[in-house]
Amino acid sequence: MGETPPEEYPHEWVDRYGPRAHAPQAYPPQAYAQPAPEAKRHYQATLAIRCFVGIIGGGAAVLWALVVFVVLSSAFDTNPATDPHGYGIVFGVLIAVPLSLFWALVLPFAAPRHRWGRAFAISLLTLVALNALVFWALSVSGAG
Incomplete structure (x- = not known):
């Protein structure tokens, strides 16, 4: 029968693996680290672009609503x-x-990418x- 090597004891681990300055942790310190500055800058730039797109698309939607109001008030005016x-x-x-069409194609870019x-x-x-609702209202008014 072959001989089994002797069991290592904890004081021998230091000789093999070297001394540890701190106790092992469940999660490494990198798990709690802040995101890299590049990632934070990228997120801030993306958020700023999304806000800008939302303002442009929302402004176009408000302008569209005003134009539709003018059209329908002109069509239904007595x-x-x-x-x-x-x-x-x-x-x-x-x-x-x-x-x-402009606000319908621009506003979705204000949403998160996914x-x-x-x-x-x-x-x-x-x-x-x-x-369709606007054109139906125009046809009901007799103007369309």
């Missing part, structure tokens, strides 16, 4: 002297459709529904 030639309707529709697909789906469905 006083023919307010818009006798219907320029509010004509130019309003010409401005409202591209503007709605939600862009859902944001685009919601945005484009909203675009179709709201434009």
Whole structure:
């Protein structure tokens, strides 16, 4: 039978592995470290861009709502002297459709990157529904 090597004792571990200045920890100190400055800067830049895109897209949506208000108020107005030639309707529709497409394509970029697909789906469905509602209201008014 072969002989088994003698069992090592803790005082022999120091000779083999060297002295330890501190006790072993469950989690290394790197787990609690702050993110790298580059990652923090990247996050701040991404957040600033998302805020800027949200402001631009929200402003376009507000402008679109004002144009739609002008179009529908011109279409449903009972006083023919307010818009006798219907320029509010004509130019309003010409401005409202591209503007709605702009906010529908810009606003999803204000969402977090992993939600862009859902944001685009919601945005484009909203675009179709709201434009259909506006054109239905124009046809009901007799102006469309």
